Amino acid sequence: MNDTVDKLVIFLAKRDGIDKLVKTFQYVSKLVHWHVHATQPEIAQRFKHWEVSSGLSRKAFRTGRFLTGFNLLRRNPGSTPTLRLLAVLANAGEMVYWFFDHFLWLARIGTLDAKLAGRMSFISAFGESFGYIFFILSDFIILKEGLKEERKLVSSKEDSKEVKESLKKIRGDRVMRLMGVAANVADLIIALADIEPNPFCNHAVTLGISGLVSAWAGWYRNWPS
Secondary structure (H helix, E strand, C coil): CHHHHHHHHHHHHCHHHHHHHHHHHHHHHHHHHHHHCCCCHHHHHHHHHHHHHHHHHHHHHCCCHHHHHHHHHHHCCCCCHHHHHHHHHHHHHHHHHHHHHHHHHHHHCCCCCCCHHHHHHHHHHHHHHHHHHHHHHHHHHHHHHHHHHHHHHHHHCCCCHHHHHHHHHHHHHHHHHHHHHHHHHHHHHHHHHHHCCCCCCCCHHHHHHHHHHHHHHHHHHHCCC
16 A cells, blocks of 8 residues: 555656546546536536646646657667667657647636637647657567567577566567557547537547556556556
8 A cells, every 4th residue: 555655656746647647537528518417407516627727737737848849759769770760759759739728728818818728739740640650660670679588588488587578578568658658549539529529539538548547557657567
């Protein structure tokens, strides 16, 4: 119990940890609002306020985050030319997303002209979608390489400590990357709802489930080991 509490404290001390918690609030409240809006409009309105305030607080909390893309490229540009190119494209798209998300937040809270919100939302979502596509491609390439390496180690039939550690590392990395793919696909669906509104992506259930998949996959990836 104490170990879990300690891990929760460490998790919530991270910016990403707080973001995933508030994102959970945001999309749970969206689903509750959808579920009760016809039968209990007063309660539905309260959950709508919770959803909106959670979304706006997340935007405020992400101020300056677009600069993290530069740091990620500096620390881990990719092991091959293909992965380096995909990393540049993915982080460029994400930096556009974070940067214009600042203006979307300012327009939503009334600091900038509210008419700018639609344009800023489109640019931000377009950059987000662009980046997620390349993040997903990168993860699939690395997952494929990991499977090849795992088969090679298994077929060698070695039972040394080094081989066991390598297999453990490959399998652990696979789980984390699959969580990343799940989160990026879910966020891509949410972004597409802003770029090209449609009945599927914009449905409250689709958005709510996608938001929770993204939040909980990110929660898993950021939880202290």
